[in-house]
Amino acid sequence: MQALVWEDRFSVGIRQFDQHHKILFEMINSLIFAQEDNSDPDVIKNTMEQLRSYTLFHFVAEEAMLKHFGFEGLDEHIAEHGELLQQVIVYQDRVAANDGVTLDEILDFLAGWLLDHTLGMDQEYGPFLSRYSD
C-alpha cells in the first residue's frame, strides 16, 4: 500500500485536530513501512497499540470539544468513532491469535476509514467549530 500523503482537502479547519489527523496519517504510514520492511510481529503489535491509543486520545479530544459547543451530530459522531475503535481491537485480537489476518486487510480498513471519516463526518464540524476556535 502507498503511504498516505496529507492534502489540504483533509483539513477540518481546526488546527488542533488537523495536527491530530496528520499524526494518525503518520502512524498508519509507520504500519505501512513496518509491513514493507517485514518487521517483527512485535513491532507490528506495538505500532498497532500506539495507533489505538493515540486514536482514543484524539477521539476523546474531538468528542469533548463537540460536546462543549453543543454540536448536533455528536451522538452519530461518537458512534462512528466507537465502531472504529472496536474494529481495531478486533484486529489486534486477531493479530495476537495469529489467525491469518493480513496486514494488507488491516491497512486497507484503517486507511479507508481514516480518509472517509476525515473527508466525511469530520468536515461537518469544521464550519461549526471554526466559529469558536482558530
Ligand SMILES: [Fe+2]
Ligand atoms: Fe471524528
